[in-house]
Amino acid sequence: MDHQHLFDFVLTRRNHIQQMKKQIANWGNYPVIESNEEFFAFPEQLQELLAREETFIPRGNGRCYGDASLADTTISTLKFDKILSFDVSAGVFESQSGLTLDQILEVIVPAGWFLPVTPGTKFITVGGAVASDIHGKNHHVDGSFSNHILEMDIVLASGVTVNCSPEINRDLFEATCGGMGLTGIISRVKFRLKKIETSFIRQKQMKARNLEELIGLFDEYRDYTYSVAWIDCLKKGAQFGRGILLLGEHADIKDLNENQKKNPLQLPEKKQINFPFNLPSWVLNVFTVKAFNFLFYSKNFKKEINRVIGFEPFFYPLDAILHWNRGYGKKGFVQYQFVLPLEAKNGLIEIMNRISDKGIGSFLAVLKVFGKQESIISFPREGYTLALDFPVRTGLLEFLDELDQIVLQYGGRLYMSKDARMKPDVLRHGYPGLNKFKDIVRKYNPDGKIHSIQSDRLFLTTN
C-alpha cells in the first residue's frame, strides 16, 4: 500500500531499544559527526549511563567551536540544570552544570548581581564555562571564570563524585578548569557573583586609526573593567589595524537617564532574530563590513562616544541573532584564537599581515589584552589575544598550520575551545603545563574512558 508508508512514518516506532545516532556539531558546524547523545536529569541516571557506556565525552550547549565536546557517545548535561542555592546577600550562586548563563542572568540581575566573568554569548552552560575556563572583556581585571569558583563536584568515569576547589583536591580542580571535560563530568559548581547597582553599562567607544594607536588606547584605559576591540583586518599601510575600542563599566544609578532609573535592574526584553537556514558564506562578511564601516565612517560618530546601554548589547551583541553561525554556510567555519605575550607585538602584526594577504579570513577580528594568569591548561595568559573566523574551504587547514608556527615562534598558544584542527605539537609547545595536565587526567580518568575527537587528535587521553 502506498499510504502505508506515511503511517509507518507517523506511527511506527520500534519498541526495542536501539542506539540512535544523531548528527551533531559545535558552533563552527565543523566538523559534523554522528553521535549517540545521552541525557540525565538525576544522579542515578548518570550512574546508569556511566555503567553502560564504554567511552564518552560530557557535553553542554555545544557552543565551543570545534571538536572538543564531540565523540561517538556524548553525555549531555542539558537536563541537569537546576539552581541549588543563591545567597542574595553574599552573592554566591550554586547550580547543576547544565544550567545556561542566560537563565542565571534572569535570576541574579534583578537581585543586583552579575556574572563574575562572561564570554561573548550567554548560551553556554556552567559546566562549559568551567571546562573552557572562559574569559571575558574583564580578564585583565578579574581573571578567568575559574578565579571565581568556590568549589565544585566532578563525577569521575568510575562513577565516584569528587569535590574539589583551590584548597581541596587541587590537582583535579586545576586540570578541570580549562580541561575540556576530560577529568570527569562537572556536575555542580558554586561560584561568586559580582555586585551591580544597575543592569546598565556605561560604554565608551573609541576609534583608533591603526594598530599602534589601538594598543596605546588599551594601555591608556587599562583601568576600565571591560575592554575589547574590533579590528578591520583588510586595511593596509597607515590604516593597518584600524579599529574600534569598546570600554565599559557597570553603571551606577546616577549614570542612568530618567527612563532607565524607573527600573535600574531591569532585564532586557527578549527579541531575537533567527537565521533559519545556512547562507552562502560571503553574506556574513558583507554584513559585517557594512556594519563596521558605518561605525567607523558615520559622521555622527566622533572619535569618542559615551553612552549608557543595557548589558545585553554590550556583552552579547551576536546573541540577538540566533544561529548566526549559519551565516558561514553549510561547510561551517573555524574560529582561530591565539594569545601572544605582550612583548610579541610584532608577531601580532606578522599574523595580521599574513591573514590580510591571504584574504580568506573574516573581515573583523576581536582583539583583547589578557592580564596575568598562572594555570595548567587554561588558555589565558598575559598578552594579546586575537580571534577571527575562517569559513572552511580548501587550503584553509594548511594556512592555519602556517599561522600556528608563527604563534609558537613568538611564544603564544591557541584556545582549545575554538580548535578543530591544531596538531599535537602546537599544543605541546604552547602549554608548558601539558604533561602535568595529562598526568592528572590519567589519575582521574585512568582508562581514557572519557575522550573526545579533540583529545584523540591531540593525544590528551592516550600515550
Next chain:
Amino acid sequence: MPTVLILGASSDIGVAIAKKFASRKFDVLLAARKPEQLKPLESDIRIRYGANCSSLFFDALQYDTHAGFFSSLLPKPDVSVCVFGVLEDEDQAFDDWKLTEKMINTNFTGAVSILNTIAKDYIAQKKGTIIGISSVAGDRGRASKLIYASAKAAFTTYLAGLRNKCFKENVHVMTVQPGFVYTKMTENQPLPKLITSTPGQVADIIYNAYLKKKNIIYVKWFWRYIMLIIGIIPEFQFKKMKL
C-alpha cells in the same frame, strides 16, 4: 497564591509543567516515587520564581495510600495534574505479565485511584481543576503499542467520564493528548522533528488551555487531525497495516 499538584514530577513533562505554573505565581507540590530526587527541582523553583515548593512521596501503584496522601496535602491544590505514566518494551511485556500489569496499573488503575480521591474532594468543595496527561496512542489500538495504547485509551475514556460527572459540580477536567514529545520515555526513538514537541512547548500549551478551560487538547494541534485520519481507516484495512 494558588497551588498546583504535579503527580509524576520527575518526568520531563512534569518538570516543565511545574516550572510553567510556578512562573505564573502558583505554589507547587511535587509528587513522585523518589521525592529525594526532587530536591534540586524544589530549590530551582523556589529561587527562580519565588514560589513555595515541596516534594512528596507518591506511588501510583500503592492505591491504598492515595487517600491518605491527598488528605495530608497542605495547602490543598487548586489544580491537580496527573503526568505519571510508564512505557515498557511491548514485546517483552507481551511475554511477561508483570510488565503488562505494571503498564496497565500505572497508566490506568493508579491514575483512576488518585483522581477519584481528588475528584471527590473537589466535588465536595465545588471547585478545582484536574488535568490528565493521556496520549494520542490511546486513540486507536495497534500492535507496536499494544498495552500502552490500551491503558491510555482507558485513561482517556475515564477522563471524559469524569469531566461529565464533575461538570455540574463546578469542577473542570481537562484531557491532554500529546503526540511525540522529546522526553526520557522517547529518547531512543527516532522522532520526526516536524511533529515532535519539547516538554516546554507542551507545558505552555497546557497552561494556556487551562486558562481557557479547554476540555480536550492535542499537543501540537495537528495531532488531532493526524489521529482523525488514522481513526477513519476501516478496520479491515487497518489490521493489515504495520503500525
